Each structure stands twice: as structure tokens, then as C-alpha cells.
Amino acid sequence: xxxxxxxxxxxxxxxxxxxxxxxxxxxxxxxxxxxxxxxxxxxxxxxxxxxxxxxxxxxxxxxxxxxxxxxxxxxxxxxxxxxxxxxxxxxxxxxxxxxxxxxxxxxxxxxx
Numbered sequence: 001x002x003x004x005x006x007x008x009x010x011x012x013x014x015x016x017x018x019x020x021x022x023x024x025x026x027x028x029x030x031x032x033x034x035x036x037x038x039x040x041x042x043x044x045x046x047x048x049x050x051x052x053x054x055x056x057x058x059x060x061x062x063x064x065x066x067x068x069x070x071x072x073x074x075x076x077x078x079x080x081x082x083x084x085x086x087x088x089x090x091x092x093x094x095x096x097x098x099x100x101x102x103x104x105x106x107x108x109x110x111x112x
Contacts, residue, residue, distance in 0.1 A: 084096070
């Protein structure tokens with residue numbers, strides 16, 4: 001039985017290209033969720049700085065899930081994404097559609 005390396009080279013090259021393609025493009029559901037959580041944490045920290053009396057408790061919804069509906073390229077490393085966010089506040093769960101602009105930086109995805 002004689003094997004040639006040509007089919008294996010083609011298969012390997014195609015697989016490598018698929019992996020490289022998967023690394024680029026629009027953000028995933030989890031990348032969008034992580035960016036939204038990072039933004040919420042920064043906003044909460046900023047609000048705590050304004051609350052010098054300590055008498056006011058700032059309560060904001062907790063993001064439980066993000067489902068990406070679609071993303072369209074809006075510039076270099078920038079995507080406009082339509083998403084559905086499931087959040088919870090005081091035991092009440094809500095789903096709401098949102099549109100968010102995402103940009104890919106050196107430390108990953110963030111919102112604009």
C-alpha cells in the first residue's frame with residue numbers, strides 16, 4: 001500500500017487556515033459578556049466614588065447571559081452587535097435586546 005503526502009498536506013493546510021480564520025472576526029457570546037461585565041464593574045467602581053456618604057446603596061442588574069444575534073463589521077477591529085442580554089435584579093430575570101459596539105484591543109474585546 002502506497003501513501004502520498006499530497007492529500008495530507010492539503011488537509012493540514014486547510015485545517016490550519018480554518019484555525020487562523022476562527023481567531024479573527026466578530027466577538028463571541030462569551031467575549032461580549034466579559035466586555036459588558038468589565039464595563040459594569042468599572043461603572044460600579046466609579047459610582048462608589050461619588051457615594052461618599054455611604055448611605056445610598058447602588059444596585060444594578062447582574063448580567064447572567066448574553067446571546068449574540070448578529071455582528072456587522074463597522075471599522076477596523078470594530079463590530080456593531082445586536083445581542084439579547086439576560087439580567088437579574090432583586091430576583092427578577094429579564095431579557096432585553098441591545099445593540100453594542102465592540103472593539104478589539106491588545107487586551108481583548110471591550111465596548112465603545
